[in-house]
Structures are given as structure tokens and as C-alpha cells.
Amino acid sequence: MDPIYRALIVCTNHTDYPTRPQKTGLWLSEATHFYDELADRNLPYDIASPKGGPVPIDERSVDRRDTVNEKWYNDPTFRQKLDHSLKLDEVNPADYQIIYFTGGHGTMWDFPDNLTLQSITRQIYENGGMVSAVCHGVSGLLNVKLSDGSPLIGNRQITGFSNIEEKLVRLNDEVPFLLEDALRQKNALYSKGFIPFLPYIEVDERLVTGQNPLSARKVGRKVMEEMYEK
Template sequence: MKVLIVCTNHDSYPSKTGKTGLWLNELTHFYDCMVKRRLLVDIVSPQGGEIPMDERSLDLKDEINLQYSEDQAFQFKIKNSLSPSQINAGDYRLIYFAGGHGAMWDLTDHKGLQEITQKIYENGGMVTAVSHGVCGLINVRLSDGTYLLQDKYLTGFTSMEETLMSLVSEVPFYLEDVLKERGAHFTKSVIPFIEYIEMDERLITGQNPNSAKKVASKALEELFEK
């Protein structure tokens, strides 16, 4: 069984000097759960090639981040990610969109990634995402033309969390607002930044970086224990 993880290639803010990109533990915590179940994991990004890391997320006190900073196979994958044209959607049972603010610029409108997501979902596979990675699902349409997210229960990075990160002036949109505009039923934890996931059949989403491991655990439970 194969799993596909989607990461951003975008590394800059419109005016802020610090670098954005992938939020590291949204990848490592999910990846670690999958590898421990001996699943084959591929990493794809809109352009392929190297995946930039949000500099604020490089926390090596996090044991899983530290472990994968020294894992040569993992490091090769994030420096040489696949491009969407190299992906055969039929090979995968699960797709996962990792976040980090960079995702908001290059995952929201990528037609190739949308088609891969649609095919995996319509083949009976699972669609999962965490935090800003949920933006990769906003424009995914099913074969009948409806949006994947319409009438689905989900979560993602909240407007309150965006405000607390002091990045409101930089982001292209509020994820929570756009998800609601798509007709999704948006749920969230009462307290910002605590672990929280939402599930709607074969769609599993996590609110923030602290939710990545729980998204992975729930996805594995659905895949193997039902």
C-alpha cells in the first residue's frame, strides 16, 4: 500500500523577510506513523525538487524532527520530491497535504494535484490534510463537478490562530473563511493550537501542526482496522 504526501515549494512572504515553506513536524510526525506501519511513502510538490522549510519550525528538540534530520532516505526525498506529472494516482490509497504557510500560495490552485486527489478519493482512497495543507483541497472537484469539500465536516488552521501568529497581513486569505465559503462545515477546538481533528468518512483533517500525528493515527485506523 502506498501513501502520497504533498508539500509546498513556496518559501517567501509578500513583505516579511523571514522564510516560510513547509512546517516540519506536519511532515515528520505523519511520515513517521506511516513508515512504522511499513507503508511506502512518496513525497510530491507542485514543482518537484527541494522542499523549503519554514525556519520557525526547525525544532530539533522534537525527537521525531531530530530523527529525520539524520535520516538519509528521508532527506533525499525532501530534496528530490516528485512532480505531479510523475504520479500515477491509481498507485495510492491515501493522500496527505502537509501545511506550513507556503502551502497557501502553491497548493490552492494546482490542477495536477487536484486531479490526483480526485482520482484517489473516487477510487475509494482517503484524503487527509493538516493545518494550512487543507488549502490544497479547496478547489478539488469530483467527476460530477461538485466540490469535494461541499457539505463535509472538516477543520484547518483557524482565523484566530492566524491572528495569534501575527501573519494576517501576509497571508493571501483566511483559510477558515474560504472553507466555509466552499460549503464545508468547519469545526475547531475551543483553545487555539491544541490537537484537534475532524473526520467525515474518507476525509480526515487536522487543525494545526500539533494535530499531524493524530491525523495519521486516525487514517491508519481507518485503513487497517475497519
């Protein structure tokens, strides 16, 4: 019989760009497509965010004709967890064997310096769990240190939203930093797909990262493979 794992899906609470009137937030498919892979195994999960409560959704991520978004955004349980996310302070890392950082530009503001998030990530990882992230959510890994003081992502194969993708969506002047540059500065072994916006993931033992929104399903699938098929 398969072991029962529990996943923690972490989302942003941040909605504002410095100068743009549009709002940011979670890029919806980065939660739904990842969870769709977990749902096949009926994996228990929780959704958490730095402040708890309702997770804001980037409006641009909702109106795509995406049947997986439709399915889960209208699923009462998933929606309830999204609208009433746990506050990170309420999370017990010992309850989870998987942590997954969703993206959306909002994460660039409230993930990187969140000490609670860093602590939860470290504990799950050091307890033998999987750490996974996609797109801008990878920013949550930038400052995670292990108990020995070494950076989690130092000399590890990593991907995340690329400089060229940021320029193509014309938000490179809005974000507080460019994720690709920041990952390289932390000595992560950053790589990206040849063509922007196509699915691309990197796997380094118990660390799985995806480059952009279309990579979320592949991250979920790989996490499930690593947990159940090794």
C-alpha cells in the same frame, strides 16, 4: 496479512511572504509526525511538490526540541525524498491509496489553484483512497471537484488553521486569504478546537483533516485506523 498501501505526501515549494523577510515553506513536524505513524507499518511513501525538487523548510519549524523531527530529518531515505521530491506531473494517482497535504504557510500560495493536485486528489478519492490534510495544507482541498462536478469538501466536516491562530501568529495580513473563511465559503462544515494550537481533527468518512501543526500525528493515526481497522 495486511494489504500494502502507498502514501503520497504533498509539500509546498513556496518560500516568500509578500512583505516579511523571513521565509516560509513546509512546517517540518507536519510531515515527520504524520509519517511517524505510517512508519510503524512500514508503509511505502513518496514525497511530491508542485515543482518537484527540494522542499523548503520553514526555519521556525526546525529549532523546536522535537525528537521526531530529529529522527526523520536525519534519516537518509526520508531526507532524500524531501530533497528530491517528485514533481506532481510525474505522479500516477493509481499508485496511491492515501494522499496527505502537509502545511506550512507556503501551501496557501501553491496548493489551492494547482489543477494537477486537484486531479490527483480526485482520482485517489474516487478510487476508494483516503484524503488527508493538516493546517494550511487543507487549502489544497478548497477547489477539488469530483467527477460529477460537486466540491469534495461541500457539506463535509472539515478543520484547518483557524482565523484566531492566524492572528495569534501575526500572519493574517500576509496570507492571500484566511483558510477558515475560505472553507466556510465553500460550504464545508468547518469546526475547530476550543483552545488554539492544541491537537484537533475532523473525520468525514475518507476525509481526515487536522487544525494545526500539533494535529499531524492524530491525522496520521486516524488515517491508519481507517485503512487497517475497518
